[in-house]
Amino acid sequence: MPRADLVVLNGPEIETLDPHVLTGQADGRVSGALFEGLTRFDPVSGRGVPGLAERWDVSPNGRRYTFHLRTNAAFSTGEPIRAEDFVWSWRHAVDPSTAADYSGFFFYVKGGKELVTGTSTNLASLGIRALNPLMVEVELVNPTPFFVDLCAMRIMAVMPRWTVERFGDQWVRAEPLPCSGAFELVAWLPNNRVRVRKSPRYWDAANVRPQVVDFLSSDSPSTALNLYLTGEVDVLIEKGLIPIELNDVLLKRPDFHTFSYLGTYFMRFNVTRKPFDDVRVRRAMSLVLDKWRIVDRITKLGERPTSAVTPPGTGGYSPPPGLGHNLCVATNAAERAVAFTANLAEAKRLLAEAGYPEGRGFPTFTYMFNAGGGGGSRTHEKIAVEFQAMLQEHLGIQMELRPVEWKTYLSEMSRLNYDVIRGSWVGDYQDPTTFLDCFLGDSGNNRTGWKNARYDALRERAAGTSDPAARVALLQEAETLLCRDEVPILPVFTYTGLYAYDPNRVGGIHPNLTDEHPVSAMFLKR
């Protein structure tokens, strides 16, 4: 194969290109090039902007959206894209027999939650209908300020009904594959590459610069770096693929770029186990972690220590101060020392109050983490060792480390078979609920055993309000409860990503919080 115009190192091997069932970010990058929805991601802001719908009207109560499709919207194989195609695609996504992991995004649409959870089987009850071939009307459960962002998600994309009906789950292997996005599929070689070609029928084809794009897969940071350094790849887009050991060197180069994104590193307490059922114990342990040591000595990409689970700037929301906030916002060494000393005093007091003065009588417990995670450089292990040392030194309590492999880690976390465990969360859209919803009592992503009626009620009230300021206040109140008062989790830092491309050669890549970098916007500067 001749070299593509643009070669992107995309990260792990693609599992599937089916926008309804894919889960990984690497899969999403390729699938996003092939399939589009009512909106698409803006390369600068990472938010939803007009895609196959050229505009939309919102009802005054914020619950009804009317999308106007482009008259020239068409699949790469020539079939026009019409309102009925969206209705069919969305119904297919919420149909439990599709088994779409991400169908939770349809909870915001009327009837979506009932269908996805299986309490209703009438697909026609989903709040989407075709008013005419070019108008789609969507009814929402609540006013949802980020709904237009959601419409750019892969699972909301429009799919070729006739192909899916003919080939079933294997429809993405159809040749030719009818694509609704900027590119069409040329080749999909496992463990090798996915090659896509610009679709001449795409409505915005005039502004898509690369003709042929290759997505290479690799899960080895040093291999990825070698390929980048020798010019085999133009863009190293997967942030987990840069060897952390070389951060100091690489950060000084003009072609390595850091950016903040919606990701938080934290630890989970199993509140169903003693002594972590005692909030004083959780608070004491949270206060004793010097988060600056972790970002300065281990991760070293300029991550920001945090006391909240929501990263700052998430859809114009500022997280409220959590437990140990003063340390996180300290700007110099002297301030940090003062804040940390205060945290320690408070931690010792809390631990004594809980019945373990100086750590006496505190049971030995384990900290579980996925070994080999964090880009092969054992970041999780280094963080665990720091935490272990801090607990021992300042509180006199013994924590044993238990590294496990990835699937065991996931399984033990879901079954609440741990004491304290590493956690992280990457937000899907620019709104605090993408983080806060994890800790609702009935969320499968909670995995701490923590259930709080007041927290759930605050979230419910926020969902029902159409006043943006009131909504933010309610969500902040919920987050305060989570991160300052109850602390079933211990937030450590918000992530910083790192990607590589030569700015003199490649354009169209912009840092944004959702880490969305559509290849249709990328181009080579000649």
Added chain:
Amino acid sequence: MRYFLRRLAFLVPLVWVIVTLAFFLVRVAPGGPFDRERKPASPAVERALAEKYHLDESMGSQYLRFLGLKWETGPDGHWHRAPGGLLVGDLGLSLKYRNHTVTDIIRQGLPVSLTLGILAFGFAMGFGIPIGFYTAVRRGSWGDWIGSLLALVVICVPGFVLGPVLILVFGLQLGWFPVGLWGAPLQAVLPMAALGLFFGGRVARLMREGMTQSLQSEYIRTARAKGASELRVLLRHAFPTAVMPVVSYSGPMLADLLTGSFVVENIFQIPGIGVFMVNSSLSRDYTMVVGLVLLYAILLLVLNLLVDLAYGLLDPRVRYE
């Protein structure tokens, strides 16, 4: 011939036992193929996913389905055999790469791994035999010291160190060879060396040993006494016996090369099958694990059988009963 047939007949139950063990072992490990950092949207979705890939069935039922011996009532109400199964040569869909069948992935990756393995085999022979030959003939000289040291070094340095060193020197510093990927002949050079050098070192040592022993034998003294030229003595009389240990080592070596290329494939981003061998068990890709175990079991057993046969042909003293 009878011996050969008996061995062949024994292969089938052996492969069956191996595959059955793999089938159950990988399912006993904690977690499953669809466990991810975030939970599916609802328990109903989770159930539907398990149902789709028959993971909701009992182990016994899954095993029968895997073999192709599962009978069930179809939508028409009649009993019929569930489609697919090992007996009809269908290993099923990969549970991680859900749009590819296991056979599909093997078909794309195996030729690459085989090519790499055979190239590395050639490289190991081309590297090891001349060095072993030379160091034995020039025993005790500086050349012997350097050659033997080189052979020892490449045996001691593991592939995951050797590969990056080769990349650093010949790829990044000198820029002679590409640092990865597959397709162009030049791209094969570094991985071939990284994979083959260790075996080359072992071949060199075996060759040196064999040649040294051979040169001390009586028939060499006879040949020299009869006035044969030195070159003729070395090549015609000493070499054929000296190379026998290398020949018997070449079978296991080929098997190792064909199945043990995971590290090198990973370092050079080569689209072979080795990467799947390790990753499939980590990702609990049940169907893929079983498919690859089946493939490697057959490959190893057949290669071993062929080596035994070749040995009998090369050395008339070896007789199988």
